[in-house]
Amino acid sequence: MTEDKVSGAEPGKGEGAEKTVFIQDELGLHARPAAKLAQAAQRFSSQITLEYEDMTVDAKSILDILSLAAGRGASLTIRCKGEDADLAAEQLERLFIMPPDMEQRAGNS
Amino acid sequence: MAKAVLQGIAVSTGIAVGKCFFLNRGPGSVRHVTVAADKVESEAIRLVEAVEAVAASFAGARELLDDSAGGIQVEVLDSHLLICRDPKLSGEALKRVREQRMSAEWALEETVSSIAETFSRIVSPYIRERMEDVRLVADRIIRHLSGDASAQSTGNERGILLAHDLSPGDAIGLNPERIFSFATEQGGKTSHTGILARSLRIPALVGVTGLCDSLRGGELLIVDALKGRLLVEPDEAELAEYLQVQEQYAAYDMRIRKLAARPAETLDGQRIAVLANVESAAEAGTVLKSGGEGVGLVRTEFGYITRATLPDEEELYNEYRAMAEALAPGKVTFRTLDVGAEKVFSGRVVPDEANPALGLRAIRYCIRHQDIFRTQLRAVLRASAHGNVSLMFPLISGVGELRLAKSILNEAKQELAAGRIPFDREMPVGIMVELPSAVLMADDLAREVDFFSIGTNDLIQYSLGVDRGNRHVAHMHQPLHPAIVRAIKQVVDMAHREGISVSVCGEMAADPYCLPILLGMPVDELSLAPQSIPAIKHLIRHSDADKCRQLLSHALGAPTIRSISNMVRQLLYQCFPEDVSFFVSQQSMDA
Numbered sequence: 294m295t296e297d298k299v300s301g302a303e304p305g306k307g308e309g310a311e312k313t314v315f316i317q318d319e320l321g322l323h324a325r326p327a328a329k330l331a332q333a334a335q336r337f338s339s340q341i342t343l344e345y346e347d348m349t350v351d352a353k354s355i356l357d358i359l360s361l362a363a364g365r366g367a368s369l370t371i372r373c374k375g376e377d378a379d380l381a382a383e384q385l386e387r388l389f390i391m392p393p394d395m396e397q398r399a400g401n402s
Numbered sequence: 403m404a405k406a407v408l409q410g411i412a413v414s415t416g417i418a419v420g421k422c423f424f425l426n427r428g429p430g431s432v433r434h435v436t437v438a439a440d441k442v443e444s445e446a447i448r449l450v451e452a453v454e455a456v457a458a459s460f461a462g463a464r465e466l467l468d469d470s471a472g473g474i475q476v477e478v479l480d481s482h483l484l485i486c487r488d489p490k491l492s493g494e495a496l497k498r499v500r501e502q503r504m505s506a507e508w509a510l511e512e513t514v515s516s517i518a519e520t521f522s523r524i525v526s527p528y529i530r531e532r533m534e535d536v537r538l539v540a541d542r543i544i545r546h547l548s549g550d551a552s553a554q555s556t557g558n559e560r561g562i563l564l565a566h567d568l569s570p571g572d573a574i575g576l577n578p579e580r581i582f583s584f585a586t587e588q589g590g591k592t593s594h595t596g597i598l599a600r601s602l603r604i605p606a607l608v609g610v611t612g613l614c615d616s617l618r619g620g621e622l623l624i625v626d627a628l629k630g631r632l633l634v635e636p637d638e639a640e641l642a643e644y645l646q647v648q649e650q651y652a653a654y655d656m657r658i659r660k661l662a663a664r665p666a667e668t669l670d671g672q673r674i675a676v677l678a679n680v681e682s683a684a685e686a687g688t689v690l691k692s693g694g695e696g697v698g699l700v701r702t703e704f705g706y707i708t709r710a711t712l713p714d715e716e717e718l719y720n721e722y723r724a725m726a727e728a729l730a731p732g733k734v735t736f737r738t739l740d741v742g743a744e745k746v747f748s749g750r751v752v753p754d755e756a757n758p759a760l761g762l763r764a765i766r767y768c769i770r771h772q773d774i775f776r777t778q779l780r781a782v783l784r785a786s787a788h789g790n791v792s793l794m795f796p797l798i799s800g801v802g803e804l805r806l807a808k809s810i811l812n813e814a815k816q817e818l819a820a821g822r823i824p825f826d827r828e829m830p831v832g833i834m835v836e837l838p839s840a841v842l843m844a845d846d847l848a849r850e851v852d853f854f855s856i857g858t859n860d861l862i863q864y865s866l867g868v869d870r871g872n873r874h875v876a877h878m879h880q881p882l883h884p885a886i887v888r889a890i891k892q893v894v895d896m897a898h899r900e901g902i903s904v905s906v907c908g909e910m911a912a913d914p915y916c917l918p919i920l921l922g923m924p925v926d927e928l929s930l931a932p933q934s935i936p937a938i939k940h941l942i943r944h945s946d947a948d949k950c951r952q953l954l955s956h957a958l959g960a961p962t963i964r965s966i967s968n969m970v971r972q973l974l975y976q977c978f979p980e981d982v983s984f985f986v987s988q989q990s991m992d993a
Contacts, residue, residue, distance in 0.1 A: 356490040
């Protein structure tokens with residue numbers, strides 16, 4: 294479901310962490326999950342970016358997230374840099390993991 | 403003579419007289435000013451303060467909502483709050499103030515256009531539409547910056563509320579006891595303003611062209627939400643006349659509402675069922691209060707459109723069951739998902755089509771996306787165990803398509819039966835007759851279903867080839883066109899020959915000028931907006947079915963809209979000389 298690429302913290306740039314996630318919601322990264330993601334990201338002091346294809350955007354900006362227009366199946370890299378980077382990466386990753394009943398539904402369709 | 407008369411669309415009927423005030427005026431023109439170098443920091447602070455003030459107003463409205471209102475408004479306000487504080491909006495604007503010495507308003511305007519450019523490249527119309535939210539938020543901040551007093555309206559003014567547009571957030575801060583009426587420049591029949599006004603039972607107009615430009619606030623206005631117009635600074639004669647009309651309308655309205663619960667039976671004993679068109683279970687109370695005997699049309703797509711993710715079976719079942727239980731033993735007729743055309747629902751995107759009205763919509767969409775269709779069918783079937791539930795398929799074009807839809811329904815039934823999940827095995831299944839092909843095939847179709855429901859809006863559009871949203875031809879959308887009258891007659895005759903009932907659920911059902919024609923057919927059931935039910939029931943109770951039959955037989959031989967329209971008018975003026983002035987008609991009588 295997710296791949297850990299525990300990156301070594303680059304010297305002088307604080308802690309770093311990244312996660313690769315896949316969008317499972319069949320509607321893609323639309324307004325509601327984008328809002329949730331931005332709200333969650335804003336709780337951390339780390340600098341958090343999302344990478345999708347050749348785009349890199351600020352995960353604390355709902356407008357930025359929406360501008361990715363990432364659809365179902367898209368693979369995103371969450372990159373966190375800062376003191377709470379590990380925690381941020383872990384918590385943001387969770388937003389992309391579907392609750393079991395949703396998975397079942399996705400499987401049924 | 404009034405100083406000016408503005409035209410609008412009446413979304414909640416009645417007459418209001420009073421002084422007006424503006425809640426907001428929409429985007430004003432922004433002055434492009436370069437700030438002196440030593441003033442840059444104070445300009446930046448001005449911007450930050452405005453952003454925070456507007457964010458606080460969203461947060462305030464959001465708090466008020468928590469207990470009472472539904473999820474959609476909360477979601478709207480949450481996203482407005484996020485956008486307001488978004489680094490891409492306020493952050494970029496701040497950068498423009500500091501680096502390019504732009505005034506705060508100008509900086510915001512520039513930022514919005516650069517965001518708009520990014521969004522315009524997004525294919526998904528659902529995401530592209532979020533740009534409207536960005537504009538709304540930026541507009542609020544700009545109004546706050548320009549010190550537009552109306553932007554800080556406390557909602558304590560008494561009188562007629564004017565606005566460029568009303569957002570759910572705006573509406574919450576208002577004190578309904580002090581507002582006699584609404585008028586907005588934006589909006590259509592189904593806008594939030596109309597729904598709000600109808601729930602408060604105050605007259606309202608939307609789509610009033612020139613409202614913000616020609617009014618300053620403080621003028622005396624007459625809102626005529628019977629004829630759909632707004633009189634600015636009326637003279638004494640007009641005022642006297644309207645005060646009288648207002649009084650008469652209020653008395654009339656009260657009288658017909660008191661009697662709304664009585665059955666709709668004509669003077670000579672013909673009974674016709676009058677049901678309501680609704681969008682959600684929340685309206686069940688209104689249906690009963692208005693005298694609706696049940697629901698003839700549940701527009702189920704509203705449960706899909708107003709949200710970002712697809713509803714699951716449980717959610718749908720709970721909503722449908724609540725509706726069935728609230729109205730039992732009254733009937734509740736669910737129309738399966740009618741989406742498509744350019745509409746987007748639940749974030750799913752219907753592909754761009756050159757001719758959306760002729761494209762992948764309604765039953766065609768459901769047959770293509772059977773997962774969505776099955777989920778809904780199972781939810782309706784399960785709800786059928788809890789009340790008097792019927793199901794109908796929209797936009798059926800022929801027997802083959804109907805059989806396909808029914809076979810999917812049967813599979814859903816078998817699944818439920820296998821899982822020992824209860825449902826009504828005898829649940830009536832019908833179709834919407836909306837296409838000329840369905841009219842021509844009515845006899846064959848009637849043998850395959852339990853009832854017909856004629857969707858007149860689409861039937862008129864497809865039969866006359868008129869897009870009612872296109873202002874160049876909208877006037878040609880005429881329910882009393884001889885072709886429409888004859889088509890309905892054919893459908894009713896074929897249905898009755900096969901022993902099934904016919905309902906009419908388009909706007910024609912609520913139009914007093916069409917009622918005599920429909921009574922003459924005779925249709926078995928009318929389904930209309932709850933607020934129009936008391937008036938239509940009142941008219942039915944004072945109609946003579948025999949006269950209506952005679953009228954129809956003449957109308958069936960008439961070659962023009964005008965001739966039919968004249969016949970109907972004559973009958974109505976003869977039978978309802980006092981009521982006629984309170985009728986709101988969908989059709990232009992000058993055709």
